Amino acid sequence: xxxxxxxxxxxxxxxxxxxxxxxxxxxxxxxxxxxxxxxxxxxxxxxxxxxxxxxxxxxxxxxxxxxxxxxxxxxxxxxxxxxxxxxxxxxxxxxxxxxxxxxxxxxxxxxxxxxxxxxxxxxxxxxxxxxxxxxxxxxxxxxxxxxxxxxxxxxxxxxxxxxxxxxxxxxxxxxxxxxxxxxxxxxxxxxxxxxxxxxxxxxxxxxxxxxxxxxxxxxxxxxxxxx
Amino acid sequence: xxxxxxxxxxxxxxxxxxxxxxxxxxxxxxxxxxxxxxxxxxxxxxxxxxxxxxxxxxxxxxxxxxxxxxxxxxxxxxxx
Numbered sequence: 001x002x003x004x005x006x007x008x009x010x011x012x013x014x015x016x017x018x019x020x021x022x023x024x025x026x027x028x029x030x031x032x033x034x035x036x037x038x039x040x041x042x043x044x045x046x047x048x049x050x051x052x053x054x055x056x057x058x059x060x061x062x063x064x065x066x067x068x069x070x071x072x073x074x075x076x077x078x079x080x081x082x083x084x085x086x087x088x089x090x091x092x093x094x095x096x097x098x099x100x101x102x103x104x105x106x107x108x109x110x111x112x113x114x115x116x117x118x119x120x121x122x123x124x125x126x127x128x129x130x131x132x133x134x135x136x137x138x139x140x141x142x143x144x145x146x147x148x149x150x151x152x153x154x155x156x157x158x159x160x161x162x163x164x165x166x167x168x169x170x171x172x173x174x175x176x177x178x179x180x181x182x183x184x185x186x187x188x189x190x191x192x193x194x195x196x197x198x199x200x201x202x203x204x205x206x207x208x209x210x211x212x213x214x215x216x217x218x219x220x221x222x223x224x225x226x227x
Numbered sequence: 228x229x230x231x232x233x234x235x236x237x238x239x240x241x242x243x244x245x246x247x248x249x250x251x252x253x254x255x256x257x258x259x260x261x262x263x264x265x266x267x268x269x270x271x272x273x274x275x276x277x278x279x280x281x282x283x284x285x286x287x288x289x290x291x292x293x294x295x296x297x298x299x300x301x302x303x304x305x306x307x
Contacts, residue, residue: 058290097258098290103270115270119267
């Protein structure tokens with residue numbers, strides 16, 4: 001990796017890049033921005049709400065600025081990846097409920113209500129995260145910075161963060177587990193995670209043809225690494 | 228509004244959102260105890276609660292609602 005690139009914790013100044021990261025990761029290489037469709041919003045509107053959610057500075061989920069590590073080149077974020085210890089935030093809430101609360105709080109009520117008719121469609125791919133594990137979510141690297149090993153360096157820094165911030169588990173001899181969910185057609189990401197020591201441990205699938213209106217693919221893989 | 232009336236209205240919201248008319252609310256009940264209580268239905272439930280009771284939760288309040296009893300208490304406080 002270039003010596004000029006440094007990995008650091010994201011700040012509110014990175015929020016526009018984090019919005020780009022979330023949108024790109026949600027699309028996972030497709031043009032399908034399911035999160036916006038779920039609430040019947042345009043991409044521009046959903047971007048505005050994602051920014052508002054990030055600016056609430058809630059810790060402990062994938063919409064938390066504090067969860068993101070970014071690769072910085074000449075003062076500019078060029079790559080980002082969020083990570084957090086599941087359920088170990090200030091209020092001990094699951095990341096799924098923190099995320100729900102943020103979306104429900106920031107989006108107009110009528111748009112939240114519009115998602116009701118789709119809840120059965122998206123349910124098979126709404127995956128419950130394991131408490132106490134380190135969760136990775138929403139990765140993105142600007143195209144011109146790919147192939148430089150940046151993502152591997154960010155993942156390794158997340159692992160160090162996990163090891164340093166969960167000493168009680170270490171002292172008890174507990175297993176530390178890092179988990180990442182990836183769409184099964186995203187071969188580039190799967191390859192990166194395998195090179196970082198992750199293995200596929202579970203598959204979540206939906207046979208409902210409507211699911212691909214709201215997700216880039218019908219199958220999600222759970223990949224894990226023990227540290 | 229009396230606590231019993233709050234529970235009655237809240238029960239109706241739960242029956243609708245989680246699509247189960249047999250749900251009986253208890254103070255200790257959490258998302259783990261109710262089938263289909265996932266991130267999307269949680270958001271819908273909160274939104275319907277706000278609509279039903281004519282209240283708006285602060286984000287800090289939402290992030291402290293761990294059990295149904297917390298939700299009932301918060302609604303009660305906001306209606307006072």
